Amino acid sequence: MFKLFKKWRQQQIISRSTVSPASWDKAFQQLPLLDYLSEAERNQLRRLAILLLHEKSFIGAHDLDVSEAMQLLIALQACLPILHLGLDWYSGWTTIIIYPAGFAPKREVVDEFGLVHTVKNELIGEAWQRGPVILSWEDSETAGIVDGHNVVIHEFVHKLDMLNGAADGFPPQHKRAQAEAWPERFSTAYEDFQKNPKPGLSRYGATAPAEFLAVLSEVFFEKPEVLYDAYPKVYEALSLFFRQDPIKRARSSG
Ligand SMILES: [Zn+2]
Structure with missing residues (x-):
């Protein structure tokens, strides 16, 4: 019964979405990464993106105004890994923070001699356990270009990895x-x-290991043959995990 209610509720959210077809078209056009998806998969991705936008809140850091177009670009890329898994795989957290560009959080680290240092490293993305996903807009905007790098996929795959505890490269x-x-x-x-x-x-x-999984997932979605050539068994494991086969998809779409 609960499942039926949830489905009905999701359908309500999707049917009430105010995003225009033109805005969706524009977002898809800016993401060559999604060109290989079938019509049915594009529809499913759009539905998931609407639900993600409903469930998560975007916060712009440094007064960044996170427009609808920006949210669509991020949501579509974020939902690619869960296209055949469902939005429950992103449960347990609520916030997506967007910085205008790379950000440099100050952190205290303890070295091998027990001394505490404050470090400042430039980051383009971060995912916190049960906390937010943090992304640089400059890097997320161009992530959908097919070059084997995708910071949005990278950080959201960390979230999948964290579903069963700390990020260790072993998701459920x-x-x-x-x-x-x-x-x-x-x-x-x-x-x-x-x-x-x-x-x-x-x-x-x-x-x-967590970075290995995230980096390989970027390549799995953007340059699947590259991953298959390097580590075919890992490709197969990722294909079973994501329930997607990007190489087959690319071939069948001609
Ligand atoms: Zn990472």
Whole structure:
């Protein structure tokens, strides 16, 4: 009964959306990454984006005015990983903070001698456990260009990873067999990647298992053949996890 009510409620939210078809068209045009989606998938992505916009609030940092067009660009990219999973995969948090460009939070870190330092690193995105996703607009705006890098996908995949605890490169799995195969497939590839750089895979992925998953997911959606060439078993694991096969999709759309 609850499921039926939820579906009805979601349908209400979607039918009441005030975003015009022209605004959606413009957003899709700015995201070449989505060109390979079928008509049905584009519709599903649009529905998820409406629900995401309803559920999450956007906050502009440094007086940034986050316009509807900006929200659509971010929401469509954010919903690509959950296209066949559903919006529940982004539950447990509410805020998306947008900085005009890269941001430099001051953090205190403790070094190996126990001394506390304040560091300031330029970031283009961040995802906090049970907290906000933070994005640089400058980098999110151009993320949908198909170059193998996508900060929006990167940060939202961290959110999927955090659903079952701290980000560790091991998100919840749909089936036991997948859960059992995942650590071996990923750790073998991760260890290899420490020693052997691969063309098209950012070295940032070698900094931690969580970053490996996020970086590989960017490539999975933007340059799937590159990931398949480097780590076919990881491609397969991601394909089962996201319930999407971007290589097949690209081929069938000709
Ligand atoms: Zn990251």
